[in-house]
Amino acid sequence: MPAHTDVLAVILGGGRGSRLYPLTSMRSKPAVPIAGKYRLIDIPISNCINSGIFKIHVLTQFNSVSLHRHITNTYKFDAFHTGFVEVLAAEQTPTSEAWYQGTADAFRKQLFEIQAARVDHVLVLAGDHLYRMNYSSMIAHHLKTDADITVAVQPVLTEEAHRFGILKREPDGRIVDFVEKPKDQATLERMKSREDGARPFLGSMGIYIFKITALIDLLTEHPDYDDFGSDVIPHAIRHRPVQGFDFEGYWEDIGTIRSFYDTNLKLTVPNAPFNFYDSKAPIYTHSRFLPGSIVTDSRIDAALITEGCVIDRAEIIHSIVGLRSLVGAGSVVKDSILMGADYYDTRPHDIPMGIAEGCHIEGAILDKNVRVGRGSQIRPFPRGTELDCGSYVVQDGIVVVPKGTILPPDTRIGPSA
The missing domain is CATH 3.90.550.10 (Spore Coat Polysaccharide Biosynthesis Protein SpsA; Chain A)
Structure with missing residues (x-):
């Protein structure tokens, strides 16, 4: 051109x-x-x-x-x-x-x-x-x-x-x-x-x-x-x-x-209203040299999964899984956006980067570098709900966990928590 x-x-x-x-x-x-x-x-x-x-x-x-x-x-x-x-x-x-x-x-x-x-x-x-x-x-x-x-x-x-x-x-x-x-x-x-x-x-x-x-x-x-x-x-x-x-x-x-x-x-979903895959007019971004994602014994439906992720015996439904996301065994991610991580966590930590085992994440946005402890649950609030609870914010019923937040094991976030 x-x-x-x-x-x-x-x-x-x-x-x-x-x-x-x-x-x-x-x-x-x-x-x-x-x-x-x-x-x-x-x-x-x-x-x-x-x-x-x-x-x-x-x-x-x-x-x-x-x-x-x-x-x-x-x-x-x-x-x-x-x-x-x-x-x-x-x-x-x-x-x-x-x-x-x-x-x-x-x-x-x-x-x-x-x-x-x-x-x-x-x-x-x-x-x-x-x-x-x-x-x-x-x-x-x-x-x-x-x-x-x-x-x-x-x-x-x-x-x-x-x-x-x-x-x-x-x-x-x-x-x-x-x-x-x-x-x-x-x-x-x-x-x-x-x-x-x-x-x-x-x-x-x-x-x-x-x-x-x-x-x-x-x-x-x-x-x-x-x-x-x-x-x-x-x-x-x-x-x-x-x-x-x-x-x-x-x-x-x-x-x-x-x-x-x-x-x-x-x-x-297929036939999304915006297509990032147009070969004649691509959307450019920062080149990252990441491996393909590893998915083990999991159920994936209507999900967009990016590079460098590890999903182990989990369920991902109608969600975005961002770069370097880790989802532990037995966890469910539904109607949610995981932004992933800026780096792989190589140092020992009580709560590893990503979503640990046995978690349920629904109706939420997890910003980058978030750590969700084992057994935690996040569920959406009714539309129109507005809250600022420090470790998370609710905007129009959507739970948003800020960048770098650490949620302890068995955290409960939702209208009945």
């Missing part, structure tokens, strides 16, 4: 991700593991590479060490390649000592580096969405219409419209109105853009292409505009040519523990 040498991709990777707590207590949201072996940041970077975009900046700020390490270890172009994947961390400068105040403010504070890439267009991406998209089609639409800004839009169901920023588009493709999460019926009627009874609305996906000149003007002329979605785009719609580009493929915003949990478990 020809490289888009006149396009710079900038991925927003600095959010606090409080709705994904405790998965974000020690890492930024784009660094959260997904599908057992990837990280969320791998999605937009892989989409860029598969689209021929090789100039990539990642803006980071909060809990960013593991994200920096992953990007540095994973995305390396050789000396004969002009591309780069470069981290731009929040920093104090002579003109500003403040953190990024929003998505647009992050761009404003890094405007010198963005201009130094010497491109004509800037592609703005989020670091926490799951989708596969060839940006070349969007770039072609942007160039053909000579828009200052092009916004990727997706058809939205009537009953889902209140969750999105809804855009009104004219027949010529120009976006003329924007309402954030509309609720009243009159506004909904006004914002219909499609002749589709089920999906009459267009929602913003948070993916934008700017002419570099328009981006510079908007950021410098309006220094109080801190956010693209709330400030810059609504203003630009009123004063500049802004186009909408249709995307009807799978797209999921991994913004909450519930969406993270549901999205992961959908990957365990």
Whole structure:
């Protein structure tokens, strides 16, 4: 695929991700593991590479060490390649000592580096969405219409419209109105853009292409505009040519523990809505030289099992089993996500890494390097339950065990514990 040498991709990777707590207590949201072996940041970077975009900046700020390490270890172009994947961390400068105040403010504070890439267009991406998209089609639409800004839009169901920023588009493709999460019926009627009874609305996906000149003007002329979605785009719609580009493929915003949990478990079945196995547009990640997994006398059904695991006489049902996971004899893992481990545990320990013998894990997310003692039980709470119990957190009924937690033998977690 020809490289888009006149396009710079900038991925927003600095959010606090409080709705994904405790998965974000020690890492930024784009660094959260997904599908057992990837990280969320791998999605937009892989989409860029598969689209021929090789100039990539990642803006980071909060809990960013593991994200920096992953990007540095994973995305390396050789000396004969002009591309780069470069981290731009929040920093104090002579003109500003403040953190990024929003998505647009992050761009404003890094405007010198963005201009130094010497491109004509800037592609703005989020670091926490799951989708596969060839940006070349969007770039072609942007160039053909000579828009200052092009916004990727997706058809939205009537009953889902209140969750999105809804855009009104004219027949010529120009976006003329924007309402954030509309609720009243009159506004909904006004914002219909499609002749589709089920999906009459267009929602913003948070993916934008700017002419570099328009981006510079908007950021410098309006220094109080801190956010693209709330400030810059609504203003630009009123004063500049802004186009909408249709995307009807799978797209999921991994913004909450519930969406993270549901999205992961959908990957365990045949014909999953998102396919990590597309040979023409693969999702890249850090190469690990791990052995194949060993499974002994176990029942496995609708499970995604990654490399380096050892499963001994256990039952794994509708679950994700992450890298280097160890599941002991007689244990049951059901409707759960095991993120695995960063390393193999070679030192003696009263409770070995992973899940010991005779455990029952259901409706849970176990972050990396968790140790679950023999005979422990974890069961889900009713939906809507919210608890913070120190060694575990319950979000919308899902039990989340933070990274590195040690659960003693015969631990009981659940509504009747």
